[in-house]
Amino acid sequence: xxxxxxxxxxxxxxxxxxxxxxxxxxxxxxxxxxxxxxxxxxxxxxxxxxxxxxxxxxxxxxxxxxxxxxxxxxxxxxxxxxxxxxxxxxxxxxxxxxxxxxxxxxxxxxxxxxxxxxxxxxxxxxx
Amino acid sequence: xxxxxxxxxxxxxxxxxxxxxxxxxxxxxxxxxxxxxxxxxxxxxxxxxxxxxxxxxxxxxxxxxxxxxxxxxxxxxxxxxxxxxxxxxxxxxxxxxxxxxxxxxxxxxxxxxxxxxxxxxxxxxxxxxxxxxxxxxxxxxxxxxxxxxxxxxxxxxxxxxxxxxxxxxxxxxxxxxxxxxxxxxxxxxxxxxxxxxxxxxxxxxxxxxxxxxxxxxxxxxxxxxxxxxxxxxxxxxxxxxxxxxxxxxxxxxxxxxxxxxxxxxxxxxxxxxxxxxxxxxxxxxxxxxxxxxxxxxxxxxxxxxxxxxxxxxxxxxxxxxxxxxxxxxxxxxxxxxxxx
Numbered sequence: 001x002x003x004x005x006x007x008x009x010x011x012x013x014x015x016x017x018x019x020x021x022x023x024x025x026x027x028x029x030x031x032x033x034x035x036x037x038x039x040x041x042x043x044x045x046x047x048x049x050x051x052x053x054x055x056x057x058x059x060x061x062x063x064x065x066x067x068x069x070x071x072x073x074x075x076x077x078x079x080x081x082x083x084x085x086x087x088x089x090x091x092x093x094x095x096x097x098x099x100x101x102x103x104x105x106x107x108x109x110x111x112x113x114x115x116x117x118x119x120x121x122x123x124x125x126x127x
Numbered sequence: 128x129x130x131x132x133x134x135x136x137x138x139x140x141x142x143x144x145x146x147x148x149x150x151x152x153x154x155x156x157x158x159x160x161x162x163x164x165x166x167x168x169x170x171x172x173x174x175x176x177x178x179x180x181x182x183x184x185x186x187x188x189x190x191x192x193x194x195x196x197x198x199x200x201x202x203x204x205x206x207x208x209x210x211x212x213x214x215x216x217x218x219x220x221x222x223x224x225x226x227x228x229x230x231x232x233x234x235x236x237x238x239x240x241x242x243x244x245x246x247x248x249x250x251x252x253x254x255x256x257x258x259x260x261x262x263x264x265x266x267x268x269x270x271x272x273x274x275x276x277x278x279x280x281x282x283x284x285x286x287x288x289x290x291x292x293x294x295x296x297x298x299x300x301x302x303x304x305x306x307x308x309x310x311x312x313x314x315x316x317x318x319x320x321x322x323x324x325x326x327x328x329x330x331x332x333x334x335x336x337x338x339x340x341x342x343x344x345x346x347x348x349x350x351x352x353x354x355x356x357x358x359x360x361x362x363x364x365x366x367x368x369x370x371x372x373x374x375x376x377x378x379x380x381x382x383x384x385x386x387x388x389x390x391x392x393x394x395x396x397x398x399x400x401x402x403x404x405x406x407x408x409x410x411x412x413x414x415x416x417x418x419x420x421x422x423x424x425x426x427x428x429x430x431x432x433x434x435x436x437x438x439x440x441x442x443x444x445x446x447x448x449x450x451x452x453x454x455x456x457x458x459x460x461x462x463x464x465x466x467x
Contacts, residue, residue: 090406093402
């Protein structure tokens with residue numbers, strides 16, 4: 001099955017490391033990376049194959065538009081096609097996780113550093 | 128006096144048998160249903176007054192008894208008779224003392240030599256009636272007035288129409304710094320800080336103030352020295368000098384509020400610290416750990432570095448656990464959980 005794996009994080013190093021580890025875990029061969037929420041939104045609106053489901057690894061703390069802001073936009077604009085979101089955060093604050101319950105598209109919360117084991121679990125559950 | 132069905136019980140304390148017989152005879156001529164008890168000395172009188180039959184309508188007391196001095200007798204008897212009037216029987220020689228004893232609570236005195244049915248009748252009736260009035264008004268009034276004036280909590284009474292102070296207790300004078308005379312020329316509004324006047328005016332137009340409400344209100348008041356205090360106020364409508372007025376009790380909670388504010392500020396700092404640890408400090412650490420993980424996974428590390436890298440990773444783990452502990456500890460501070 002074709003699907004898009006998208007990583008959004010304002011830190012280039014993290015984008016690099018996460019795409020590597022996603023590849024290694026066998027989740028996707030060519031994950032797409034965006035260093036801002038706006039760029040990710042632009043991609044979602046203009047991607048050619050909207051029937052392909054999206055698995056989004058989304059960082060919470062980003063400047064300008066944070067992860068929650070991006071989720072709100074997706075929510076408002078009636079995302080075309082299927083999207084599942086894994087919130088990725090360096091925060092260990094429980095309040096973030098409680099807030100996550102409000103968004104049905106969130107399938108998981110993972111703390112940085114992202115581990116291969118965690119990704120393999122995700123793969124078994126959702127792909 | 129109206130003749131009624133009541134039986135009057137009278138205690139006669141008299142050591143002289145001739146005198147006591149004469150008094151009893153006079154009493155019998157009164158138009159009363161009577162129950163007379165007699166005591167020959169103070170000790171007998173004490174026993175009777177401590178027994179079940181201690182309630183008398185009036186006590187006729189001879190001042191010269193064998194077992195006690197006149198001074199002590201008056202004091203002791205006043206203690207023992209509870210609310211019953213005492214009429215002192217005296218000889219011409221002791222009139223001065225008898226007059227003085229009236230100030231101690233004796234109702235009346237009768238001179239034995241001049242005793243007639245008419246004087247005895249008048250004295251008994253007047254004493255009983257006076258005592259009744261005294262207890263129904265004066266005593267109740269002083270008791271309640273004491274409760275008000277001696278209360279350690281600031282209390283005042285104000286007119287519902289004009290908001291003028293009608294009475295204030297000692298605690299108010301101490302707390303607010305105005306004298307009683309000043310208070311009685313002021314309205315309640317004047318102990319409010321000017322910034323709160325709109326709030327006051329709002330209350331004036333509300334019907335709530337005419338209701339009996341024990342509901343607590345939290346207000347600000349201003350003392351004479353301009354200091355503003357936080358008060359918890361409770362009020363109720365009472366009758367004061369035959370008009371409906373409002374009785375207010377104000378508890379100064381300025382200090383408590385200050386404590387709470389300090390604690391709230393401290394909690395906020397603690398939460399900020401927790402937030403910093405959770406979001407800011409942990410971010411570079413997570414990145415470091417990702418990098419190490421990646422380097423280890425790559426399998427391209429010289430073996431001597433691999434060992435060091437392991438230690439590096441363990442240190443990161445340690446630091447991570449410390450941050451998690453700090454965040455967990457500060458998570459227990461949650462003011463939102465406190466419900467009013």
